[in-house]
Amino acid sequence: MTETFLIVGGDAAGMSAASKAKRDDPDREVVVLERGEWVSYGACGLPYYVKGEIDDLEDLVAIPAERFQEERDIDLRTGHEAAAIDPEDQTVTVETDERTYTQSYDELLVATGARAIAPPIDGLDRDGVFTLQTMEAGRELKEYVDAQAGDTVGIIGGGYIGIELAEAFRGQNLDVELFEMRSHVLEPFGSEVAKTVESELRDNDVAVHTDTRVDRVAGDDRVRTVITPDGKFPVDAVLVAAGVQPRVELAESAGIDVGPTGALATDQYGRTNVESVYAAGDCAEIIHAVTGDPAHVPLALTANRAGRAVGATVAGEPTPVGEIAGTAVLKAFDLEVARTGLLEDERLREAGFDPVSVSITAASRAHYYPGGSEVEITLVGDADSGAVLGASMVGKEGVAKRIDTVAAAIQGDMSVTDLAYLDLSYAPPFGPTWDPVLTAAKVLGGKLS
Structure with a gap:
């Protein structure tokens, strides 16, 4: 009887696992559930799409859905959301716009990714407040940018996305007010590097506010003001770039352990504490090469490599997901x-x-x-x-x-x-x-x- 490898999540880790498992074991049924319309896309390219350096959102897609389906014989189902996991029966409850059904599995990979953090700031539910974690979010932000001329955008957070979007907005002739609650932007890079980056931002007319906590954003029909202890700053939109957190709720409700970082705990092969269930990508921990301890570092190569390793393991060749050093690079003007x-x-x-x-x-x-x-x-x-x-x-x-x-x-x-x-x-x-x-x-x- 054909065994089924079921994957929840159709981005880097999920599609890498699906492709590797099908390549190594062509007779295995590989099913991917993706709640959105996009799969296998480069979210890291979204700031450059917003800036206008990448013309079409579709250009960020590495492999279109139909190629997975037609050329790789992967049962990829977009618009299908995993609602519950039953480890005892080895089934997943799946919801679509039309129906709810149950999908069985022999091995399951949870690759649910991460979501943008919504910090405890009043008013983030107003119109004109954006994040940049998904393709649809990128489309919405680009549509806003294209409709504006000379307006001001407030950025909450001075990490990777905040810095990259500051450049993108300036490239579209928007004024930028960047708010970072820590002493420096890019804190994990160290203060010396951060000071150089802050100088570069200011040289490019980005107003940088460090040691600045945003209390709330205010407005009538949409956001109009960012309010901090230092004063009020008029804005026409706000980008929240406060980091990401792993999506673990689906797995945790099924008894899958969450590790000390808040991501799903796994062993060296990506296996969770629940039999026949794996986790990989931005929702999962991975061992840090310096400390030997579990870490959560949501980066593209980490997700792709771990997914590929899980696919190989499921296909019969146990393959470690590897360790990471948290290597990262970004462009700041x-x-x-x-x-x-x-x-x-x-x-x-x-x-x-x-x-x-x-x-x-x-x-x-x-x-x-x-x-x-x-x-x-x-x-x-x-x-x-x-x-x-x-x-x-x-x-x-x-x-x-x-x-x-x-x-x-x-x-x-x-x-x-x-x-x-x-x-x-x-x-x-x-x-x-x-x-x-x-x-x-x-x-x-x-x-x-």
Whole structure:
């Protein structure tokens, strides 16, 4: 009898799992339930769609639904929402606009993703308040932007999405007021990088308000004002970019454990505590390479890799989902901003490390080659073991790929000395003889010795 691999969620983790399972075990029935109309799309591209650099929302779709259905023989059902899981009977209750039915499974993957956080701020239910977590949200925000001219948008949150949307709005000639309740934007990147990014934002006419809590947003028929302890700021729209939280309610109600991060707890193969049930993607925990502890880092590669591993395991080849270093990069106007591993002194000490850090500034190219600029690097190592723990970088060029060298060092359990001795490439148009990463490692090695 044909076994059924049922997947709840049709984005990165879900469709990667479906494709891998069907490829490795063509006789297996693979069913995907997706409550929306979009599958396998690049949500990371939404800020650039809003800015106008990407013309069509459809361009963000990696593989259209019909290709999964026709070319890969995957039973993909859009507009089908999983309402309940019954682990004992191994069934899922499914709701559509027309009916409710029960779908059985032999193995189940929960890939329900994450939702935008709605902070406890009065007035967020008013018209003109947006988030940017889904394709439909991206369409709505773009329609608003296209209809405006010279208006002001308030952004609540100075993380990835907040920074990227500040650039997108300025690119559409909108004024921007950005509110961040912490001391700096991009807090996980460290204060040195954050200060450089804040300067870049202000140079591009973004009004940056740090250490600023938004109490409420006010208006009549729609939002008109952002109210903080420092005063009232007139706006024509508000983007809430306060982060995301994993969608775990469906799984939790079925007895599937939630881990310490608030995401679904899994083992090295993505298995939950419930037999035959897996979890992957933005709803699930994964082990951090620095601490060895569960982490929730909702990034695209993490979701795709974990989903693919679960698909291979279900098809008969047990495959670990792997560890992550939390490597991330974003564009902030003319800057590349990146990080990997852990930088926060308190968090590292809680994990048992004795962190030591250095911050350096180096040239992105050979000093005599035209067009170069400065790269700022903060590198963190452990005083006891000498291990590389994390890094952050900012600069106008060469940052987005240099961070990968440190990420590889972390996941390869390399020491700071090992990093300093890497045989990295050199040519004047691309870097100095001593790459900035090597220089940072040399300086940090001196402090650790």
